[in-house]
Amino acid sequence: MTTLLEIADYRLAFDTFDGTHHVLDGIDLRLDAGETLGVVGETGCGKSVLARSLLQLNPSPPARVVSGAIRFRGEDLLRLEEAALRRLRGRAIAMVFQDPASYLNPLLAVATQMEDAIRGQDSAAGGRPRPRRAARALAAELLSAVGLPEPQRLLASHPHQLSGGMRQRVLIAMALAGEPALLVADEPTTALDVTVQAQVLALIDGLVRARGLALMLISHDLGVVSASCARVAVMYAGTVVEEAPTPELIARPLHPYAQGLIAAVPDLGRPEAKPRGMPGSIPSLLHPPSGCRFHPRCPLASERCRVEKPLRRTLLPGRSVACHHATP
């Protein structure tokens, strides 16, 4: 397998009036072509910021890259000009967003939005944009591909006339327009009804398999990630604390935070085993804790954890953990 995406020691800060928020603190991740990776963590741990970093969509200012590299097919995205980034957006890396209601333009017909995306990618590729009619034909094809009936009627409608699930399918169809190699899905089911969630996940799964896409699925929901991703990375306060094959992480998490996350998930098969909550809340990224960012909430925390930031080390084949006390 060839490495598609490599994030190396990526640090991102947000400069605001209050000071500098250290949002991402040394992210290391790798994704091969056709591979599926889930990223889980609490709200505010930097998952979405990381996702947007892959397309350089974080507004700058306030976002500022402190250090590191994000290499896509060996090319460092952080060093690319805006025009070069535009060639990647949609065509190499595509993105599906959390709330389809706000990520579709309320005033534009579905057709306009899809045609604009398709034609924009044409012109980013250096060619003349194809005629609107041709773009519309492709848009209709894409809508059928994501399982939406009557694509022509759908193209003529506006987002407010669609249900949440339909909107998300439209966004997924748009993401497929440029035949990307990597699909980044940022909480794609969070804003949807539970029944629709399963359909949309199944759709993403099917598309990823059928088209051989690499998938980076971001979610706060371990269940969502475990169903679709072979590998999972657990994030806490801007760092990846553990990375492992999904079944192994769920069976035996090694990092105390990952253990806490899994203990907090109710087990429907054993209703007598009550889910356990994790004490404390996610720390301020304006003044993050010293040493290990998890130490104020960690049952194993020692003096060393307060002082020294643990580096992620490989404990078992394919499993790495950023904790001083974790043992295989």
Place this chain on the structure above:
Amino acid sequence: MLIYVIRRIGLAALMLFGLVCITFTIANVAPSDPAALAAGPDASRSQIEQARRDYGLDKPLPEQFLRYVSDLAQGRFGRSVATGRDVGTDLARYFPATLELCVLAMLTGVLVGLPLGMLSALHKDGPIDHVTRIFAVSGIALPPFWFGLLLQLLIATWLGWLPTSGRLSVVTEPPDPITGLLLLDALLRGQGGIFVEGLTYMILPALVLSFPCLASILRVNRSEMVEALRADYVVSARAHGVTPWRIVAVHALKNAMLPTLAIIGLRWGWMMSSTVLVETVFDWPGIGLYAVSSAISGDFKPVMGVTMIVGVNFMIANLLVDLLYGVLDPRLRSA
């Protein structure tokens, strides 16, 4: 869409009735006696009573109101008690001058304000944004009569580039009226020279009139654009590879235009009523000047007429804005 249009028009009709009630009330609570004014300064008590009967002012108020409404419905605004002239005829003479001035000022405001607003939003907190901010704040803060005098002094008197005041030079014969709009009439009659001359007379007052309007359009459009450019749908448009130009000019601008349109409608009404100051400074023969001179002599029929005209204009402008809203926003169409 049809229901939306009908509802908007119905609302406008209701507002019109409200306006009629208000003008009538104000005219009747104003502390002046129109009968005494009509009869003249040296009139005896019986002459004043005679005048009161002549103008129907001795009738009970409800009856006066009904007559006022039915007169208005037939396009009759009553007679001025000071000059004895028909107010409708006066308005037909003065209103086109004001309309022309306001249209030119509004065009300037929109055509300059919108692009500057977009530009400042794109360069938020950059040098361009700071310059337009100062420009806009002064546009809102400068009193029009003072700004007008300043421009007259600088551009008309010292530099001599444009005429000081009036609508045309006294020796120029205005074109035969077709619409009453001087520039349009000159064009229709093929009198290019008069068109150019009329324009030179109009530039300064239109500029003064448009400045506050331009400034508020600029500021509203800027802040709406800033917001739209930060919106989720712009993030996804960028992620999907939509060209930056298309994002700014269509995806974001369309959303930013909704509140901007509202401010344009409001400013139109505000402009119509604020021509009073500008017309006075520039000696512009419009309804503002007419209203002021009538008000000073306590002559309420022309003031009511002007109020009606300005109010109706305001309502038409806002009706248009509402209809444009419907065109822009599909959610309103289907609501």
